Amino acid sequence: MAAPRPRLVQPEPNDDGLRGHVGYNMKRAFHMIQMDVNATLAPFGLRMVTFSALVVVIENPGLRQSQLAELLAIERPNLVVILDELEQTGLLTRDRAPDDRRAYALHVTAKGMALGEEARIAVNDHDARMTAGLSDAELAQLIGALRRIERNGKEGRSPT
Amino acid sequence: MAAPRPRLVQPEPNDDGLRGHVGYNMKRAFHMIQMDVNATLAPFGLRMVTFSALVVVIENPGLRQSQLAELLAIERPNLVVILDELEQTGLLTRDRAPDDRRAYALHVTAKGMALGEEARIAVNDHDARMTAGLSDAELAQLIGALRRIERNGKEGRSPT
């Protein structure tokens, strides 16, 4: 066994005092995920939020904008530009709802469907990369904990 | 047992297709944490990032700005305004390093120390709120998973 090395006069600086906080660790982890997923989606002309919107419209055809905003927890005004982007690149359509001429029914185009499915494969690869080293059970536990935190945060808000 | 209710023509829209992705769940969880921690720190005149900087300087007195930036994974230019804020409110000092007149040695003031410790108590409460319902073991597992993801993200980057 090696003899103990004499203590450095100037010990290595560290962020140990923050590592016990969930928020600090999550901020750093999320930053990595965001960078990687955006790099992953860039070849498709998508960002994290446009990908999310596209997937939800694929799975909920005919959805209204306000419903999509609610589902994604995005403010309506911000969703407008996101959908502009997806509409202008021909991935989805805004069709006037026949029963309510204020509203739009959202549908993906064939192109949107195809691109969405391809992007999904890429995002699954990204997921696998970022969660490498975690078992299936650990991954499920992670997602469960994240959803619990999301719920805890909602409960703290005003009971709408 | 109740008889099965007939299937709705328009089923409730949902984001199930995204819930399997770690990034989507983390984005939503982190958003809640960020809102809550900022509300928690506002009475102290702090934000998440100024709190983080303050804590690290408390625990690493004499630290250089570039070391702090490295530790917090913040770009140097962005750290400047953060430290301006902490310096102008009298929480820390930038002292010219005697051995290198380019560099500053960072130290917290007595006021910074006191405020930092108070803020820490508030942030611990925030942590407890956000992670309510998770056992100690689950919390440890969560932090472990987040650190793993952070490491996986770093490895994907250029090996500087």
Add this chain to the structure above:
DNA sequence: GAATTTAGTTATGAGCTATAACTGTTTTGA
């Protein structure tokens, strides 16, 4: 049918992050 509510939009501002380019100081090495 006037008043209110709702769906989507526009305009705008705040916060966080990243990059390029600059000043002044230290280190390198010819």
Add this chain to the structure above:
DNA sequence: TCAAAACAGTTATAGCTCATAACTAAATTC
């Protein structure tokens, strides 16, 4: 020794995300 390179901190700037207020047009309420 002294010019070139590297380094610490800074300034300026731009992008992305999120939030709010105020608007238009259509539907609903009473």
